[in-house]
Amino acid sequence: MDQPTIILGVIGSDCHAVGNKILEKVFTLHGFNVVNLGVMVPQDEFIDAALETNAKAILVSSLYGQGELDCEGLRGRCIERGLENIVLHVGGNLVIGKQAFTETEARFKEMGFDRVYGPDTNLEKAAEELRQDIAARA
Amino acid sequence: MTRLLSIDIGSTYTKGALFQLSDGELSVVAYAKTATTTSHLKEGFDQVRGTLDPDRTAPVAFSSSARGGLAIAAIGLVPDLTLKIAKQAALSAGGKVVSVHAYKLGKDQRDELVALKPDILLLAGGTDGGNESFVRFNATQLAKLPARMVGQELPTVIYAGNAIIREDVAEELRAAGFEVAIASNLMPQMEQVEPDSAREQIREVFLRKIVHGKGLDEIVAEVGSEPLPTPLAVLNLTEALRNDVPAFGDFILIDMGGATTDVYSAGETIEQELRVMLRGVRDPEVKRSVEGDLGMRVSAGVAAHTAQAYLRQALGAERHVAFEAYMTRLASAPEYLPQAGNEEDAFDRALASACIHHAILRHAGTWKRVFTAAGETFLQYGKDLRQVRKVIGSGGYLSAIADFTPAEAILPTDAQRSEIIHLIPERFTYYRDNGYLLPLLGNLVGNWRKPAVACAVACLREEGETCLRVPEITSTVSNQSNHC
Ligand code: B12
Numbered sequence: 001m002d003q004p005t006i007i008l009g010v011i012g013s014d015c016h017a018v019g020n021k022i023l024e025k026v027f028t029l030h031g032f033n034v035v036n037l038g039v040m041v042p043q044d045e046f047i048d049a050a051l052e053t054n055a056k057a058i059l060v061s062s063l064y065g066q067g068e069l070d071c072e073g074l075r076g077r078c079i080e081r082g083l084e085n086i087v088l089h090v091g092g093n094l095v096i097g098k099q100a101f102t103e104t105e106a107r108f109k110e111m112g113f114d115r116v117y118g119p120d121t122n123l124e125k126a127a128e129e130l131r132q133d134i135a136a137r138a
Numbered sequence: 139m140t141r142l143l144s145i146d147i148g149s150t151y152t153k154g155a156l157f158q159l160s161d162g163e164l165s166v167v168a169y170a171k172t173a174t175t176t177s178h179l180k181e182g183f184d185q186v187r188g189t190l191d192p193d194r195t196a197p198v199a200f201s202s203s204a205r206g207g208l209a210i211a212a213i214g215l216v217p218d219l220t221l222k223i224a225k226q227a228a229l230s231a232g233g234k235v236v237s238v239h240a241y242k243l244g245k246d247q248r249d250e251l252v253a254l255k256p257d258i259l260l261l262a263g264g265t266d267g268g269n270e271s272f273v274r275f276n277a278t279q280l281a282k283l284p285a286r287m288v289g290q291e292l293p294t295v296i297y298a299g300n301a302i303i304r305e306d307v308a309e310e311l312r313a314a315g316f317e318v319a320i321a322s323n324l325m326p327q328m329e330q331v332e333p334d335s336a337r338e339q340i341r342e343v344f345l346r347k348i349v350h351g352k353g354l355d356e357i358v359a360e361v362g363s364e365p366l367p368t369p370l371a372v373l374n375l376t377e378a379l380r381n382d383v384p385a386f387g388d389f390i391l392i393d394m395g396g397a398t399t400d401v402y403s404a405g406e407t408i409e410q411e412l413r414v415m416l417r418g419v420r421d422p423e424v425k426r427s428v429e430g431d432l433g434m435r436v437s438a439g440v441a442a443h444t445a446q447a448y449l450r451q452a453l454g455a456e457r458h459v460a461f462e463a464y465m466t467r468l469a470s471a472p473e474y475l476p477q478a479g480n481e482e483d484a485f486d487r488a489l490a491s492a493c494i495h496h497a498i499l500r501h502a503g504t505w506k507r508v509f510t511a512a513g514e515t516f517l518q519y520g521k522d523l524r525q526v527r528k529v530i531g532s533g534g535y536l537s538a539i540a541d542f543t544p545a546e547a548i549l550p551t552d553a554q555r556s557e558i559i560h561l562i563p564e565r566f567t568y569y570r571d572n573g574y575l576l577p578l579l580g581n582l583v584g585n586w587r588k589p590a591v592a593c594a595v596a597c598l599r600e601e602g603e604t605c606l607r608v609p610e611i612t613s614t615v616s617n618q619s620n621h622c
Binding site (some may be wrong): 007013015035037040045048049052053054055133 | 215216218219220241262265267268269272275325327328415417418455508515517608
């Protein structure tokens with residue numbers, strides 16, 4: 001399929017809904033088949049959806065400041081449940097306090113995310129990078 | 139004026155009613171029942187037919203509960219997605235789910251399938267264009283089964299998974315010796331639920347497998363129509379009532395038999411409220427659940443075990459001992475009926491309450507409370523039945539016992555309540571199918587839909603209202619009061 005399926009959602013108990021709708025629009029326009037799970041999505045629901053749809057990537061958003069807590073262990077759970085190869089991207093308000101973004105980025109990469117985005121991301125570029133990452137895994 | 143005959147061949151009794159249709163209205167002329175002649179079903183059928191319509195001129199519609207329905211093993215990918223939908227599709231086709239399997243089928247699960255000898259393997263998994271690897275893996279595992287089932291009838295495989303690989307899967311399984319029927323994908327896209335095609339395939343297998351042998355094919359040849367699985371007849375009636383009589387409103391139908399307790403609910407899945415998030419796939423508007431461990435006779439012993447805590451609380455420790463002794467006696471005499479007013483009669487009531495209690499709580503949706511940065515929020519799983527105002531009782535016991543109502547039985551106990559909130563009706567009027575006509579009217583829905591539905595409404599006897607003291611949900615969510 002030349003329209004790769006991707007799973008989108010806001011993780012944990014985070015209910016910020018606006019950015020999620022924008023992401024759905026933008027990634028659909030860039031030729032992805034977007035399955036949007038909306039807000040307040042537990043880790044396992046991202047994985048459930050990815051398993052059934054044979055998704056190539058999971059895009060996690062976290063806006064409310066608890067991203068690190070909510071994302072911990074997602075990569076391990078993916079592998080455990082049969083998604084060895086999936087691309088994981090995360091974005092939103094991930095920086096806590098006065099931390100530098102590079103530091104936050106490093107922490108999330110250590111957790112197994114392939115890319116980490118801040119709130120002011122250029123989404124065109126993000127879509128392009130997603131395409132590259134998916135191609136690299138194929 | 140037309141006369142219509144409807145007959146249901148149950149596992150214990152074959153029952154029938156002769157109806158009269160005049161000016162578009164159905165009325166019951168006569169009712170008859172006899173013990174089911176399990177080795178040759180036509181004998182009992184003929185007896186009932188002969189009693190009700192000696193000239194054999196009235197058109198006949200009939201149903202058969204045939205061993206409690208086709209035994210179906212449901213195989214899906216993710217438990218909360220395709221597996222859940224497969225299970226629901228099997229139940230809504232009138233089948234009996236004997237086992238469920240998620241992800242990859244291992245050796246233990248293959249052993250289980252060989253031992254259970256299901257009639258149907260319902261194989262699902264993957265959206266269209268979605269997952270292939272798990273589904274292909276499972277097909278390959280299933281292909282190993284025929285070698286181990288030599289000399290017995292092989293289950294029919296109904297494939298209702300990812301459509302992209304359906305030809306491959308069918309080819310592999312046919313080569314292994316299975317008969318394979320193809321249905322549309324149960325979940326063609328994420329959270330889009332399409333059970334109809336699989337239901338239709340299950341019905342066709344029912345006709346092929348159940349009709350042949352035991353004399354049903356002779357009945358078909360004689361009366362010129364095919365049987366429905368009994369639960370499907372009831373479901374058809376439930377759906378017709380839901381669609382054709384909107385004024386009747388949302389309702390729950392409890393069909394409690396000796397072996398199972400079936401619950402049907404008609405109503406929308408959600409009542410969207412602020413701070414409530416629906417999780418997982420949506421329940422269908424008309425939903426059926428079947429509890430094989432809850433029943434009044436054949437399953438009384440298992441039910442007593444399942445509902446032990448409930449029964450002990452309801453009866454007190456001392457009477458619970460006597461109750462257990464009664465269960466042991468019932469095990470060897472499942473046809474036994476106690477005299478009204480004696481202690482065993484009271485035990486039957488307690489057992490009926492216990493079956494209803496568990497069957498309703500399993501059927502109804504729940505809210506799980508979670509605390510977020512923005513305060514209290516609820517995750518909803520399944521159907522919200524709080525606004526349902528009618529509960530209907532049918533089946534041998536509920537139809538017969540005039541002064542029994544489910545009332546408080548559907549309330550969760552304190553222990554069950556501590557973790558989650560059960561979305562059960564807050565208050566309801568109880569209606570009794572006192573002539574035990576609903577399954578028989580279900581048979582008529584196909585050809586005489588309007589009169590059958592009207593007759594079903596007319597034959598329900600109103601038994602009174604119950605207001606449950608559902609404990610106040612202490613949060614911003616609950617804006618309606620529980621006082622009535
Ligand atoms: C509106 C709003 C709310 C509304 C949300 C309404 C709704 N249902 O959507 C309400 C009032 C409910 C709310 C509540 C809260 N909020 Co608020 N909220 C905001 C606000 C003002 C705007 C959010 C918004 O819609 N932005 C516009 C969209 C387009 O941008 P976005 O969400 O950032 O998404 C974009 C990018 O982040 C990026 N992106 C996001 N994810 C991903 C993923 C990938 C892979 C990529 C490539 C890109 C990407 O692309 C998106 C699209 O452009 C922000 C402040 C702000 N200006 O951002 C605070 C803000 C997000 N909220 C905040 C907080 C703290 C809260 C509360 C905890 C406050 C409280 N104590 O009640 C609660 C949490 C509730 C909960 N359970 O989630 C903080 C978070 C602080 C932090 N992360 O460190 C913020 C930043 C305000 C602040 N400066 O303090 N909030």
